[in-house]
Amino acid sequence: MEQDGLHEFLAHRPRLFALAYRMLGSASEAEDVVQETYLRWDGTDRAEIRSVEAWLTTALVNLCRSELVSARVRRESYVGPWLPEPMPTAGGELGPLETVEEREQVSLALLTALERLTPVERAVFVLREAFGYAHREIADMLSVTEVNSQQIFRRARMHVREDKVRFEIPPEDARELVERFLGAARDGDVEGLRRMLAAEVVATADGGGVVNAARRPVVGAEHVARYLAGLLRWAVPEMKMAVEEVNGEPAAVVRVRGGVVLIVGIELGADGIGALRLLVNPEKLARYTELAGPSSR
Template identity: 50%
Template sequence: MITDSVREFETERPRLFGLAYRMLGSAQEAEDVVQDAYLRWAGTDREAVRTPGAWLTTTVTRLCLTVLDSARVRRERYVGPWLPEPVLTSGGALGPMESAEQREEVSSALLLLLERLSPPERAVYVLHNAFGYGHREIAGILGLSESGARQHLRRARARLAEERARYAVESERQRALVETFLAASRAGDVSELVSLLAEDVSWWSDGGGRVPAARKIVVGREPVAGLIRMALEKWLVDAEFRPAQINGAPALLFFADGRLGGVMEISGGAEGITQIRAVLNPEKLGYLAEQLGAGEAS
């Protein structure tokens, strides 16, 4: 029998997951945080909770701050570039994706930039920009003064402003680049793929030491072209490519023997593809594989 308290929590669960994911950049860690919040909710005297949504938001945010403290140490030891865990967003897993602003707030490019913020700055930014909380509410959630919340938000915006401008992408142009990249990948047309690359294109491959992947960010058309050639000839020769909306943007999934093998997110503009982010670490593909109904990631 589903109790009122369970029903109340389940109503909030999607929003809480979206908050935790934006804070952590990891779907698995976000699920763990939400489950921990549920256990705390189940053990709390509900009569002492005036506003369940506010109580749960505060609990999840503070749990995320604890996770971020330890995650920073783990990511410093991470093998190769660290990328956010990909999430299929076409089904509403992270909320509405109707506007460019909503899509940008869950983009991998922005989540990477958020890694540069302190945990409190990240919390204030996410609560304000993605969920519309005011300074007074944020101060209460984080145990800050209202002026302290404002200062954190100013610092966060200042640190992100310049980099966000660099990564701003016209969505229709990006979609066209992904579609052309997909067609060329399916055809094995390496020359067409290389022609799409900007001179200063960068390749990020997150293998986490679990699968073959470049352990440094590769920059430049020729070095990246070499990686693409090698991947198509050695690892992706029989791969199946599919388009998908990942973190609010067009992306490519590839499958080997019917199992999800990785995600490639492609960013670019008039000059061509400027960044390719490939998530290959199987530990980061489990949540997406479940979303796709593809079973466990290979």
């Protein structure tokens, strides 16, 4: 019986991790929640369970809601801005990413925006928007009414979209843009960077107090261009820069001796690059290095 239960759980595990990651914005926290879901599954009388998917999803989502409350408390003492933990697109851990919409659901931009939602808003939004559950199913999972689920979803979507600066361009154009950005940053070309940036661009860095990083967002094309150019002046011979697929989108990745030391997520607005998310906290970059390998090429 235990072996059958394990096989059933493992069949659902990839989807559970993908759901937990979207809920929490952290791969390490998502792993912990998936493991706790298995422990609950293993200790449950499964003879009464009509739908394995519904039971596991309900258990996981409600564990995520509790984790979000704890995470919010932890993030109040986090040093500097908090950004999601990046994941390589390749490998399949994020689930299917075949459409623009699916890629957007795991983008650093959207995961950052989800931080403004309450746990129940985030649960409804992710279940509906990313996984396509009907409001009736969501209502059953979260112990709310179907009408309430619809209202929560509308409110969550409004909050997520209110600061939207994204401007969709073809993937090949997005990659070319990141390559040009990386080249200008590597060369210390302040003017070249400034021309690529929107006037009110915002650069946010997450060092977590572990490494030196700006503890407040840097705002404005001139300030951000100089900040970025200065950031890479510490270049060492072992440093390599490349464009890699991160969270469904091309991003600038900097490695030293194979290990990732910086990931820059780029969000394009109508007037140029509107937002930059710089991840330098080594605790958040370790899993990316492990999954992507010492080099993506």
